[in-house]
Amino acid sequence: MKTVKIGIIQTSCTENIELNVKNTLEYILKSIEKGAQIICLPEMYRTLYFCQTQDYEAFKTAETIPGPSTNIFSEIAKKHEVVIIAPLFEKRADGLYHNTIAVIDADGSIIDIYRKMHIPHDPGFEEKFYFAPGDLGFKAIKTKYATIGTLICWDQWYPEAARITTMKGAQILFYPTAIGWDSKEPDNVKPAQLDAWKTIQRSHSIANGCFVCAVNRIGTEQDLHFWGNSFVSNTLGEVIFSTDHTTQSANVVEINLDEIDDTRTHWPFFRDRRTDFYQDLSKRWLD
């Protein structure tokens, strides 16, 4: 039986980056104490979700890779032999920024990065202003404990992203996220929004016979109340772990990677894909 222990770090942020990093490190260490092997942080773990407005000042919080965050995480990863999935605001070049994940392997090395491919832009989530769309495509990254897929927030609404990432070998899809309820929207739409967010990600587990781990922030920042609810779904799409929407936490969930082969053998969706008729997926629209 090939088991892996996933550490799910659900945190809130303040205006103080140093404090946010310190807070995150505390929760990382808590998860390590509980036996975590692959630890995932929420999207842009170290700042407020500045994309609510278009603010040139926010670019100053971006960092390089390697840089401050990866230096800290590399040290912890090496010391404790853990994998850390670190979602950053990446400064790639002067005036060029991405919403990026750096994956630190259990030896402390940065083994790969993923740049968010699908960039939202709506009132309160003005990300196209900040982030150039990823140019590295979809990734499966072979870490010490599992081959992981790294996707970010808005990517979670795209079956294409989950599919390609799985076909590259990912056993667990990680979705660091910053999603919340907008206080300007009526209360009655909130359950449907949360449920749709869980359902679409559970569907990636089902379609691809893989594990999904969504890690969201909590806390109220201006108009947004980030809804937490970090969760793990198994290869059948069942939610095997879920948090609440108000508590910072470092939870550890053990999963059995052998379930992937078992599920896919009984639900052999990959066997029957009509690859000869999928070329239209590369079009914008077909009507």
Added chain:
Amino acid sequence: MKTVKIGIIQTSCTENIELNVKNTLEYILKSIEKGAQIICLPEMYRTLYFCQTQDYEAFKTAETIPGPSTNIFSEIAKKHEVVIIAPLFEKRADGLYHNTIAVIDADGSIIDIYRKMHIPHDPGFEEKFYFAPGDLGFKAIKTKYATIGTLICWDQWYPEAARITTMKGAQILFYPTAIGWDSKEPDNVKPAQLDAWKTIQRSHSIANGCFVCAVNRIGTEQDLHFWGNSFVSNTLGEVIFSTDHTTQSANVVEINLDEIDDTRTHWPFFRDRRTDFYQDLSKRWLD
């Protein structure tokens, strides 16, 4: 407001084709009395689910298009100005068969056919023995009341099928189905199977901002207990109607097609698809 009334015909079958057709017609007429405009039958509505075994005799129940079923349905469709989605066992040529939907428009004409693209083959569902894979690709069919997508059973596990069908203009995805619990499997897996089936189809509503209507049979046939649970999900993936797993029924659900534009404007997933990075979807596997 552009509303459409969908008729959902959930039936069981016997060994007697004539009786099954008569039974189906009664439920179709019931749905028409309730105001149905687009009426959907379960997969292969007029026979037992013969694919549990490989039986050469079953080929004799196949029919041509046009043929017995479409003749009957064309007459009803024209008389009552309704659209009928008729899932058939199609004999296309000597020794060549498909699992097919004939769509009859409200003037009684067969406006298009869809041939099941994804063909399962597992113990109890030995479909590759009977059905050549569809060669017509994915379809959106413009009927009098809405542009509909026609997909069949196993297709429902494939996000690719739902995506392409929607991009061709489909407002409602119809999934005539014959799915059930296998009596040889333990009881404890049954809720997960049913829930996965609902979840993956609801996810097509979410990913594509469209309506989904799944129409399943009921009844116990040899080892299979068909689980009914025909349902409709709205553009947010909410289940707005669902049946049980024991009752034959002709239900009518009114939907508002204007919700499609509204949902997609607020969740603009089609805007942000990374069509420049989806070509790998035409591969079998990428590892």
